[in-house]
Amino acid sequence: MNANTSTEADSTLSDAQRTALISLLADDDARVHQEVRRKLMSYGPVVVDWLKPYSLDNDPALRRRTREIVTHFKRLQADVQFLDFCSNQGEDLDLEMGVGLLARTKDPEVHLGALNAQLDQFGAELRARLQAAVSPQQKLLAINHFLFIDQGFHGNPQYETNVENCYFNRIMERKTGNPIGLCALYLFVCRRLGLPVTGIGLPGHFICRFQSPILELYIDCFHHGRFLMKADCIQHLHATNHGLHEGYLAPVSTRRILMRMCANLQQTYLQAEQTEEAARVKRYLIALAS
Numbered sequence: 001m002n003a004n005t006s007t008e009a010d011s012t013l014s015d016a017q018r019t020a021l022i023s024l025l026a027d028d029d030a031r032v033h034q035e036v037r038r039k040l041m042s043y044g045p046v047v048v049d050w051l052k053p054y055s056l057d058n059d060p061a062l063r064r065r066t067r068e069i070v071t072h073f074k075r076l077q078a079d080v081q082f083l084d085f086c087s088n089q090g091e092d093l094d095l096e097m098g099v100g101l102l103a104r105t106k107d108p109e110v111h112l113g114a115l116n117a118q119l120d121q122f123g124a125e126l127r128a129r130l131q132a133a134v135s136p137q138q139k140l141l142a143i144n145h146f147l148f149i150d151q152g153f154h155g156n157p158q159y160e161t162n163v164e165n166c167y168f169n170r171i172m173e174r175k176t177g178n179p180i181g182l183c184a185l186y187l188f189v190c191r192r193l194g195l196p197v198t199g200i201g202l203p204g205h206f207i208c209r210f211q212s213p214i215l216e217l218y219i220d221c222f223h224h225g226r227f228l229m230k231a232d233c234i235q236h237l238h239a240t241n242h243g244l245h246e247g248y249l250a251p252v253s254t255r256r257i258l259m260r261m262c263a264n265l266q267q268t269y270l271q272a273e274q275t276e277e278a279a280r281v282k283r284y285l286i287a288l289a290s
Contacts, residue, residue, distance in 0.1 A: 012043075018050055021039065022054060022062075022066070023062070024036040025037065025040075025054075025062050026059045026061045026065070037065065037068075040069060041069060045077070048069075054066040055070065074108035074109075077108070078104040082104070082284060083283065085098060086098075086284060086287035087287050089255070090255075091253045091254075092254050093258065094254070095187070095188075095258060096119070096188055097112070099181075100112040100115055102167070102168070102262070103115075103170075105280070107167075115172060119188050119189065122147075122189050122192075123192030123193060125146065126142065126146055129146065130142055135215075136212055136214070137215065139193075140195075140210060140219065140227070143186070143225070144224065144225030147185070147186070148224040148225050152175045153185065154175065154176050154224065155177070155178075156176040156178065160268060160271065162272075163265060163268050163274075164177075165178045165181065165268075166178055166181060166261065166268055167181075167265075168181055168185075171185065178222075178264060179221065179222040180206040180260055180264060183199055184257070184261075186208050187199060190210075196211055197210050198211070198252070199251065199252045200248075200252065201248070201257075201260060202233060202237070203237070203242045205236065206260065207220050207233075208221060209249075209251065216230065218230070233249055258288060262281050262285050265281050269281060
């Protein structure tokens with residue numbers, strides 16, 4: 001909606017008319033408040049400013065219905081920001097920024113600075129612990145203990161049926177999620193520690209890999225950071241009827257990681273029969289693939 005349209009919408013209702021219309025959102029008759037909702041939304045994003053004073057109203061129904069409309073338009077704005085990010089970044093986009101912007105498409109109030117600060121805190125605490133670790137394996141064990149024991153992060157066996165397991169902010173809050181979300185956490189922490197850890201997109205599962213001149217180790221973040229060898233990954237490929245293709249064991253670009261996150265999210269929405277949300281995520285996938 002352009003500025004001219006917003007100005008025109010502003011002028012169609014007086015302050016008294018707006019107040020009267022908005023008050024009807026609290027009407028007990030479902031037909032009334034739904035028609036009022038439709039009318040308000042027809043004015044476009046300009047109604048966000050109209051409704052802000054009512055988000056703390058004493059009437060719980062008015063409060064809830066006001067916030068629903070405001071969230072609708074804020075989510076549309078978050079969509080634009082995320083799509084713009086997807087379209088204007090290279091193959092190695094800023095994954096941390098990407099998962100934050102993706103979270104905002106669901107909850108526009110997500111504070112990206114707070115997420116970043118929490119990850120910085122994890123990095124600072126681990127940096128102190130890792131001073132006593134000599135070998136790379138000892139460092140990884142210390143990270144695993146901190147994240148999966150002390151902090152309590154763990155894989156959610158029902159991750160495919162609940163979108164809460166797909167959004168990074170909810171993974172941080174609930175300390176559980178799907179394999180790729182937990183791997184993203186691991187990658188963000190390791191990046192702060194300067195450790196050579198990358199994402200590996202096995203078919204049907206996502207893991208991390210530490211690789212240095214003296215050690216190659218795969219890390220299953222969904223299962224408390226369990227260490228795997230290359231032979232274990234090959235066994236997984238055979239068990240899932242996939243041939244030994246080196247591409248399966250190669251590091252995945254950050255763009256591809258974000259694409260896989262969105263693909264998982266779309267499938268979860270489809271399984272929950274939330275077709276509008278699935279269609280929304282499909283737009284993200286198209287932007288990431290182009």
